[in-house]
Amino acid sequence: MLWIDKYRPRTLDDLVINQEFGSSLKKLVSSGDCPHLLFYGPPGAGKKTLIIGLLRQIYGPAVEKIKVETKPWKIALPSRNIEIELTTVQSNYHVEMNPSDVGNQDRHIVQEVIKDMCKNRPLELKGARSYKILLLNEVDRLSREAQHSLRRTMEKYSATCRLIFSCSNVSKVIDPLRSRCLCIRVAAPTLPQIEQVLEHVAEQAGVEVPGKLRTNIAQKSERNLRRALLMLETCRVMQNPMTDDQQPQLPDWELYIQEIAKDIFQEQSPKQLYAVRGKLYELLVNCLPPELILRKLALALMRTLDDEVRHKCIDLAAAYEHRLQEGQKAIYHLEAFVAKMMSEYKTWSIAVLG
Numbered sequence: 001m002l003w004i005d006k007y008r009p010r011t012l013d014d015l016v017i018n019q020e021f022g023s024s025l026k027k028l029v030s031s032g033d034c035p036h037l038l039f040y041g042p043p044g045a046g047k048k049t050l051i052i053g054l055l056r057q058i059y060g061p062a063v064e065k066i067k068v069e070t071k072p073w074k075i076a077l078p079s080r081n082i083e084i085e086l087t088t089v090q091s092n093y094h095v096e097m098n099p100s101d102v103g104n105q106d107r108h109i110v111q112e113v114i115k116d117m118c119k120n121r122p123l124e125l126k127g128a129r130s131y132k133i134l135l136l137n138e139v140d141r142l143s144r145e146a147q148h149s150l151r152r153t154m155e156k157y158s159a160t161c162r163l164i165f166s167c168s169n170v171s172k173v174i175d176p177l178r179s180r181c182l183c184i185r186v187a188a189p190t191l192p193q194i195e196q197v198l199e200h201v202a203e204q205a206g207v208e209v210p211g212k213l214r215t216n217i218a219q220k221s222e223r224n225l226r227r228a229l230l231m232l233e234t235c236r237v238m239q240n241p242m243t244d245d246q247q248p249q250l251p252d253w254e255l256y257i258q259e260i261a262k263d264i265f266q267e268q269s270p271k272q273l274y275a276v277r278g279k280l281y282e283l284l285v286n287c288l289p290p291e292l293i294l295r296k297l298a299l300a301l302m303r304t305l306d307d308e309v310r311h312k313c314i315d316l317a318a319a320y321e322h323r324l325q326e327g328q329k330a331i332y333h334l335e336a337f338v339a340k341m342m343s344e345y346k347t348w349s350i351a352v353l354g
Contacts, residue, residue, distance in 0.1 A: 004229045007201045010064070012053040016200050017193045018046050018186065022053060028182075029057050034131075036154055036163045038139075038178060040170040041186035044224030047166050050186065051135060054164075058133070059093040066091045075112045084108060094133040100141035104328065107145040114153055117161070133162050139177075140167035147174045154180050172325075188223040191215075197225060198232055207236055212244040220248050227251075253288055254296060260338075261300035268342040273335070280334050290330035294321055294337060301341060309348045316340050 009015050012022035028034060037054075039047040055063045070087045084105055089096040095117055099109040117134060139147070154163055154177075165181065167173060189197070195218050202209040213235065221228035231248040239246055260279050263272060283293050298317035302310050320337040324330055 002230070003201055003205060003233045004226055007204050009049055009053060011056050012050075015046075015049070015053065016197050017189055018050060021050055021184065021186065025050065025054050026057060029054070034058065034133075034162050036158075036165075036181040038165040038167070038170070038173070038181035038183045039186055040140075040167050040173075040183065042188045042224070043168055044221075044226035044228075045186045045188050046225060047186050050184075051164060051166065055094055055133065059091075063091050063093050073109075073113050075108050077108075082108065084113075086113065094135060096135040096137070098137045099146060100138050104143060106142050107149055110142075110146045110149040110153065114150075115157070131160055131162050133164055135164045135166070137166050138168075139165040140169045140172035144174065147177050151176050151180065189225050191218045191223070194218040194221060194223070194225060194228050198228060201229060201232065205236075207240075207242070209242055210244040210246075213242055213246055213248075217248050220250075253283060253286065256283065257293065257296045258300050260297060261304070264301065264338060264342055265304060265345065268346040273339055273342060276338050277331070277335050280331060280338070284330060284334075290324050290334060291321060294324065294334060297334075297337075305345070306348065306352075308352075309344055312344050313341060316344075 012026055015022045039051060041047055066089055068087065068089050070085060072083050072085045074081060074083050082105070084102050086097060086099075086102060086109060097109075099106040099114075102109055114134065117132070136142075142150075150163070163181075165173070165177075170178065170183070170185075195214050198209060198214050198217060209232065217228055217231050217235070221231060230251075234249045235242055235246055238249065256279065260276055263276055263279075266272070280293065284290065294317060298313055301313050305313055316337055320333045320340075323333045323336075327333055
């Protein structure tokens with residue numbers, strides 16, 4: 001088991017950071033009822049850890065007895081019947097799912113599958129907590145139709161079900177959905193907080209982390225706690241005992257994106273564009289979000305670009321990031337960004353370098 005899961009805080013009292021949120025959530029639960037909640041913040045800020053602690057605070061340790069189930073759902077539409085396969089993580093008290101995994105069929109998941117789950121009240125729970133919790137991850141990636149469908153579900157089944165949403169970009173969640181939830185912003189941890197967590201995890205794992213290496217990992221983590229813990233464990237696997245001059249290893253996919261950036265500078269031709277497209281496909285089939293690929297590729301390009309071309313790279317990255325949200329095929333927009341950048345770079349190099 002990875003350290004990020006093995007040493008994750010299980011209760012709100014075990015939190016190393018975000019302790020103020022833990023105290024507020026405990027008071028919320030002690031009031032006897034729990035509203036619909038929306039946790040939002042950057043990746044690696046601790047949203048999932050807070051939600052796990054909240055579930056245990058409500059239902060006790062029995063909520064950790066979970067099972068992973070992939071189930072096909074048959075949905076009858078007016079014109080045809082469709083079958084959607086969805087993976088859920090569930091206990092007797094909660095269900096966790098990611099409806100955006102099914103793409104443009106997510107509205108059917110909201111309309112049919114979630115409604116079916118909300119109708120079933122936990123039999124062994126009585127009193128004020130006789131409700132089931134439905135946890136939806138990446139709700140900001142849901143289509144507009146799916147988000148509007150959730151409005152009615154939240155109102156109709158509020159007696160038997162509470163919804164907890166988790167997302168990175170709250171601006172992509174419609175206003176009617178946000179107004180029905182208690183919104184909790186989980187900010188990215190500061191560098192001293194990341195160092196504090198690294199020291200805490202290292203102490204639990206029985207390893208010693210030099211202070212300079214701990215600071216170096218925190219700086220390269222981009223304030224992402226999940227990334228920092230994975231880098232710490234990678235350093236532990238590569239070298240034991242760890243030393244001050246040891247360099248944290250970047251993820252393989254990030255090094256691969258840096259290779260793509262070098263390919264763009266090396267040659268600007270249809271043949272090179274075709275080769276880059278194959279590498280982009282490889283990143284997508286390994287389940288990397290296209291928005292992350294685009295952002296990391298733009299940053300890798302800007303480290304080498306001249307100031308005259310750098311602002312064009314930023315404009316293009318912003319434009320194609322917007323197109324990614326509107327379109328269905330991510331590869332089209334990623335390839336178009338690469339083609340446009342090749343054109344801009346070649347035009348600049350001919351004009352300046354001859």
